[in-house]
Amino acid sequence: MMPMRLDDFARLLDTHGADPARWPPGAIPAARALLERSATARGLQAEARVLDEALRDSLPGPAPEALARMRANVARAVARAPRPAAPERGGLLHWLRPWLPAGCGALVTLAVCGFWLSRMPQPAPEEVLGAPRMLAMMEETPE
């Protein structure tokens, strides 16, 4: 067991208070050994105990009428509120979502649009007003 130094003991008290029941189990033997041999450590613990007691005494619980009021208010609000909503399950997508990469939805949308455009009816080649045909039309036009 490593002996505990006073500053480590002070840190222990600052964090966990004076009550050994709240100390980390691994620190208790060394802290107790220090308390046995050091009056300064005992003084630090006594000072921490004063703060513990002051904190404990400074916080009252709710008065019975306050507790009854809170309980009635909650019951009234709950009576007006709808029943708790069950978590939403989106079927297959709900289970797949953790494995789908980000942007997957946009990619799927893009693919669908591309497929739809590729399936649109194309004009016949003779209907396309290409440059040779336009030139021919211009030559045929009487001046």
Place this chain on the structure above:
Amino acid sequence: MPNILTLSLRPLIAWEASIAERSSPAPGAAAPLARDLSEAEDATLLGWAAAGDRRAFDALAARHLPLLYRVALRVTGQPAEAEEVAQEAMLRLWQNAAKFDPARAQLGTWLYRITANLAIDRARRARFQPLAEAEEALDPAPGPEAALDARQRRALLAAALEELPPRQRAALALSYDQGLSGAEAAAALSVSTRALEGLLRRARRFLAARLRGEGE
């Protein structure tokens, strides 16, 4: 070919068959009025509440409201605010009762987290008020000098608590007032255990210094 009588009876027969095929209710699914609310664990009560049993939720509220009130009171310093925070935390539990998974989170930690966050938000908006009622209510007064000492100490502590950041007050509330373990209190405040210890250490050092009359 089915005659008219058979056709007219078919829905009724089907309905009767569906009743007969129903399994007997499990022990936990007893009729709401027959449930033993006082003996049921939190998770059981919450399960019943999620199914719409408001009496079960009331039993949960009676169990947790005093604890939530104390956390909120430590952080806000105002009894009226503390009442509202505790009530709001319970209402959020009602709204999320069906989504809450006891296997993933402890109900107490979840409630403390909601309460601490609500109380910290309110404390940041409104000025902390020392607990004047506590001074009046908790004065054992074994003798005039001791009573004076105790009163002075409470006044010093109240003034010092007023200066603490709300998160440090919340750390004190969860760790000392409620006696949560370091891991539980850290989870309720959404910080690491080391960060929680830092909050506690700074808070206690500040309060101890003020009780010694330093730093004023």
